[in-house]
Amino acid sequence: MQCRSVNELQKLVDDAKKYTSTGKVADYIPALKNANKDSLSIALFYPNGNCYSAGDVTENLTLQSISKVLALALALMDRGQEYVFDRVGQEPTGDPFNSIAKLETSVPSKPLNPMINAGALAVTHMIKGDSVEERFERLVKFIRRLSGNISLGYNKDVAMSEFKTTDLNRSLCYFLKQHHIINEDVEQLMDLYTKQCSIEMNCLDLARIGCVFALDGKDPISEEQLIPHHVARICKTFMVTCGMYNASGEFAIKVGIPAKSGVSGGIMGAVPGRFGIGIYGPALDEKGNSVAGIELLKMMSEKYSLSMF
Amino acid sequence: MQCRSVNELQKLVDDAKKYTSTGKVADYIPALKNANKDSLSIALFYPNGNCYSAGDVTENLTLQSISKVLALALALMDRGQEYVFDRVGQEPTGDPFNSIAKLETSVPSKPLNPMINAGALAVTHMIKGDSVEERFERLVKFIRRLSGNISLGYNKDVAMSEFKTTDLNRSLCYFLKQHHIINEDVEQLMDLYTKQCSIEMNCLDLARIGCVFALDGKDPISEEQLIPHHVARICKTFMVTCGMYNASGEFAIKVGIPAKSGVSGGIMGAVPGRFGIGIYGPALDEKGNSVAGIELLKMMSEKYSLSMF
Amino acid sequence: MQCRSVNELQKLVDDAKKYTSTGKVADYIPALKNANKDSLSIALFYPNGNCYSAGDVTENLTLQSISKVLALALALMDRGQEYVFDRVGQEPTGDPFNSIAKLETSVPSKPLNPMINAGALAVTHMIKGDSVEERFERLVKFIRRLSGNISLGYNKDVAMSEFKTTDLNRSLCYFLKQHHIINEDVEQLMDLYTKQCSIEMNCLDLARIGCVFALDGKDPISEEQLIPHHVARICKTFMVTCGMYNASGEFAIKVGIPAKSGVSGGIMGAVPGRFGIGIYGPALDEKGNSVAGIELLKMMSEKYSLSMF
């Protein structure tokens, strides 16, 4: 079954939108505070280039943690699977995304997976290039190709705001540096990482990237293989086991698709073989996921039988 | 692609068997120590009733942790989703299966998921019946229907051996009792749980049960719905996110199918829509999974494109 | 400087008594709930047999955690220092008294010290005797000698109430059993331990026992060495480093004497070379210490220069 009309989608959005009142906009990054708590938009991107959307899909969002998946894809392409997983684990965790405690009690001390901050920092560290600028440029180009939007960039205000307040990530980085998982200057890595998190796009772009993952790495229109098949598969696996912070298990049961959320309120989803999803709803639940976005995906999963399981 | 002949399967088994030398038979349950470390067998069960096998598939194994999935299915059928997940979480964890620490630091103090021991004990506690005998009888009957083997029972020696040595599970139970997650006599629950873990079958039985899950709960021959669709789906989701102890993440990436292992060396797998898998290889890796069994599944996943992701 | 009159002491009690309103009577042991929240009494016992008191010192209290020090003294006399500290550590901990998490992460898995529940259970396990009855009888006789009160016994209602509700201690015991730190039947040890915790006396008895510790193990009147010098010293050391749950550090700074509290609201103190203290004030602060008792000791420590430091 699939979504047949914009009206159908709009109705689901209207139903899900009620949940925005139960959430809160992220406030630990100053620049995110100004988001409109009530908004909810969605785009679906199909292999043939068709696209349905509802809500104000022209609103931009910053990727935040969604960028972890894209950086992982690029790092795997840059370094290979073995190199990456020698330095970052593959196991889900019941701990919060910004936890440092497990780093200390694990032997050897490596981040449990690339979707928690510690692991994501180690992954971003692996992106190749001679300078922060070059590495960031390579990442942006990669994301432009995935989204088909050649003009996308990053939000300087958000990046600067994060750079100034991201002391917990600095703490994680120095811990990783002590344990030889990263070896570059921490401020450089912070610069690169906060820019990565601040890459900006709208739901349509996000849905198109989701569609690339849904198609095992192929461009939905040109059918060019933008990401190697096995890399796309690895990314989707992490999206299932740990894409939704420490609500990933529940999401896998209730929705059952590879998806990655960010504290900006974005969610990128990939329904294998079928279509990509981009959602923006900045009101978050206590785990840091878009509260209305998750409700919307639950309704859609039931209505259109999206679950892989 | 699918396995075309017993010879093809036998060849894979021969290749995977080399890995048995790198593992160790479980020794913390005295009755498991006598297993033949070198053995490896596999059965594949298809919806039409076809079955391929290799190795000595008549050897019996006890289910151990594999039983956690079956008890979960029954508890969900007995109590409903809401009741069960009010008492046991749905999140994967990076901690070992027998850990108690996370119980203490979580608020509220509920087991993270039904695949770790604390969660499995809470689930078994939920199986309905007026006595341990009746509850166990209900579970055995349920498993007989899933396997189509009406004569299967449990191994009394293994059950007794586990009952005597399972003090860590008693510790978990009293912790759960203190926190009102269970409220029955602990020795009764230990009796039921150790019997459940000691239910005995061979790889063919295991593969047929796997096939029921692969078919969303339907009997592969009669097509009767033995497990409600949504319950089968929930079970498969947990098999993906936490079925292989704290190697589940890596397994999802390298193999990519719902599977559950036990320290007896058994693995039950379900390739969605396609077939069920039963494996027995008692030599374990350090995480507690059949070392040759996992290698065999990796080879098969690659050769037959089994990954869901 | 020392307390010169009952009036002086009464005045301090009156001042400290105001703090009872900020505390709460322990409610997790049903039989403790009925204590009079507002009461506060104190006795000081001097080497010459002199005794000052204020408040209703005839009220009985059960020892609860105060008994941990006395059981430790007996276990050290029964088994020797090496045996005891091979099985229980000597280090203070920032964790709550009933924590199990540190047991799991410590290697080898031994309780951090004899003042947390896990350690106290291991210590009580070491008390010699052929049966629970004999071991308890030996402990009671020992405490009768220390207090000079030959008629003291235990409160059956409290013991039974604790026995029924002490599942967290059962959890700790099975954990210790799994790790071979205890090897007796858990229900037997629970029987012994809950009786030990329920030994009953009044402030005068408690002050006299405190005086024995203050005098390095000597009876304050007969001067008989009731506890070997080195055992008394070890006990006082633990009272300083971990006698007041996880407020021990602050207590050492603000009061600075060896003391042990219990959730009944009792505190036993020993001012080295000078006198013993018995306090009963059942309103507890959030750490589980008598809130008015601690205020009273702070005032006394300042007024009479009691700190060892």
Added chain:
Amino acid sequence: MQCRSVNELQKLVDDAKKYTSTGKVADYIPALKNANKDSLSIALFYPNGNCYSAGDVTENLTLQSISKVLALALALMDRGQEYVFDRVGQEPTGDPFNSIAKLETSVPSKPLNPMINAGALAVTHMIKGDSVEERFERLVKFIRRLSGNISLGYNKDVAMSEFKTTDLNRSLCYFLKQHHIINEDVEQLMDLYTKQCSIEMNCLDLARIGCVFALDGKDPISEEQLIPHHVARICKTFMVTCGMYNASGEFAIKVGIPAKSGVSGGIMGAVPGRFGIGIYGPALDEKGNSVAGIELLKMMSEKYSLSMF
């Protein structure tokens, strides 16, 4: 009882020196690696100015963690007790000195005590002054007064070596900064802290400072009150409850005096009312304490009845 002659002391040193072979020189700070593993020296400083010593007491050592006590004294004098303990706790901990995990699980997130690195960094942060230079100058002047050695300074090589390698402390600082316990530039604090740790003196200086603490803050010769009485008392309390890393509990039992060790192999001890102790023996046990130094103190404690308990 007290040490009567240098010969007596020399004999004890000779006996204790055998233990140096069981230890290892700290190697995580490059500049400490070159210490002579076999050396052991001690000085005792008495209130009358008398001083006994044995071994090569002219050898210099850097204070390392011993400096934590001195910085605490100055911060308490600068800020007052309430300010300091609003930001740093007073409780001992069973965790290693450089642990970050407890910071995360504690609510509110404040370091458990001033003797673990997280707490010491917060304390050093509190030392008053308009610049790192001024704050360090104030600390050095304070220590010169305590030691009576007006020429002591810091070891630039060690400071630089630590500054370069102290990424774990940087990690702790950023964690503290995120939680608003410190608010200065981390590199500045690292500069100040590594200089503080690298303050250099010999055993005689160390013994004289120990004597100041033994005399409740008074200069042993001029009797001037260099540290307020209550500040000296607080420092001695922490030395007892957490002065010897996570071997403090055992040390309190076996030796029983306020003492603080550093990974350079130094130990500063204070026998209340009697004398100060300075020890240098760079071979460390696995907890990070001078292995021969501790044996020497055990012998002395027994021979001269030093224990406070």
